[in-house]
Amino acid sequence: MAINDDAIACVRRIFNVPNNYKVMFMAGGGTGQFAAVPLNLSAEGKSADYCVSGTWSEKAFKEAKKFGNSNCVFSVNKFTTIPGESTWSRDKDASYLYYCDNETIHGVEFPFIPSNEGDFANVPVVADMSSNLGTRIFDVNRFGVIYATVQKNLGPAGCTIVIAREDLLGRPRSFCPSVLDYSQTSKANSLMNTPVTYSVYMTKLVMEWIEDNGGLSQMENDSKAKSQLLYDVIDSSDGFYSSVVDKMFRSRVNVVFRLKDGDEQLEAAFISAAKKNNLLSLKGHRSVGGIRASIYNAISLKMVEKLAQFMRDFQKSN
Template sequence: MNRAFNFGAGPATIPTEVLEEAQKELLDFKGSGISIMEASHRSKLYEEVHNGAIALMRELYEIPDDYEVMFLQGGASLQFAMIPMNLAMGGKIQYANTGSWSKKAIKEVKVQNLDLEIVASSEETAFDRIPEDITFDDDADYAYITSNNTIYGTQYKTYPSTKAPLVVDASSDIFSYPVDWSKVDMLFAGAQKNAGPSGVTIVIAKKELLNRVKDSVPTILRYTTHAENNSLYNTPPTFGIYLLNLTMEWIKKQGGIKAVQKMNEEKAALLYDAIDNSNGFYTGHAQKDSRSLMNVSFNIKDKNAELEAELIKRTEESGMIGLKGHRSIGGLRASIYNAMSIDGIKALVELMEKFAAEKQ
């Protein structure tokens, strides 16, 4: 079987050896005679997987002891609503708007009729950059950013400094670089880009922040409910957490987060160089100082839809999938998360260069 190079934005490529290990253990996990999918979430068999995943996350991400690590469900999209439910204290809430997912999060704050302020936005330039000098008020209930924007291919190079608690949606760049926890009070992500399959939502938050929750918040939607029960208040997505655990083991084998970051920088450099050195045949959507290491969105000269469709067809014929750009900006998008190999990038660059030479 030939594995395709999967450049899809998510659910995204998973390390081959992770899938192979899951395949090997699928019917008989650790000699138990059952699949981990069949194990009770209250059993010792599963408990070791669950706690092992949390321990590995803490180790690799260097998460401080005063932060809670939780596995939730509902995707990052449920967090858009849960965060204001749990963290709003009656004061103002401030968001930076850098793309579609920021806008969806902002919408959920408006639904709750809270005091919302957008402190920065790049919407007027089609979200082609991270706004400069984002400033949050010290007395805001919390400040909110989306660290990487999958559709537009932009990414924060550093997080804004603020005395207000900073909440980071890191759904598309979690575990791809070290985090300075002195700047972050809550970080959350859907797992399906860099941490495993869809179905698991990771929430990492300062314990003291969780105590803000009001009695009016439904029990299942309180962070304290899940923190106090080690994310076992209700049945968690056990198989997804098992795969997340294997993915954390894979990251450790690569040399840890810093080693993964270096690989990501090398992969992105290869692809951006191909775009920049194409004599204008390819143009990136994001401004250079905001370019993402995870999602590379680009067009063919003059946004030639016919040529873009032809290139996408050529990539698919060559065993590369998921390169069609998001409908809102068109073009092409290569999502090059942790598990995308350097060989995949080289194959794409070679095809892009050949195609440009033919068509110019």
């Protein structure tokens, strides 16, 4: 219980969580939250708006359809960009607007928080920050609910951090399972059932490490520097390497790229040569192929410098 209290206090300090927000640790990962969000926030007879910018928001959108009406606010042929907000098809009476802040598979990251002003002042913004929570500063007050699985930047797999505004709690759908009910979880201080103790404890230690190493501002500076190293190599390679994502929306934590317009044999050679240089897990997701460098908080600038130099050397020899 003491570890749990300390971990919750860490979340509040690091992310500057206001007093009118509840902090919870839940199980079930992001997939569990795909269901938990509509089960807790969708009102009978109302629709929910979804930004579908990649695989994970697409999965969340499909899951939400099981529990009520859901509206896709924009559609793109390929997950390489985010259309301007003025083109989105939003509902001012929607239960909430949902988006995935960073799409790990396609390497697309939101550089802005969707609007919750004007016609949409009463529409809570819900963000899946599973892959970039802990890598930059943001204003919690702009959101109704934020959730993040911890295994990318904050700890070992197991627990999911949920930050939810108090006024949104207490109105779950009648068929919402207790284990996914935000209000019950909050009342029990995340101890409604036996928690994923080890994951919570390790997450607490990692958050303390973040505090001891410059806080979110330093994590943000490091994230920008690491990703820029790789994008500089890509952009200066005269087409040998290419990013498929529009520059404005390139992810800082998942650098996705192709070699010579998707030459799969060359990409296989790249991955094999990288492995011999102890540069691992660079193969793109099986659904999209290519190369993906995931540079979460645990990956140091020195490690990324090694990858950048390898990329330059590989280009010269090929």
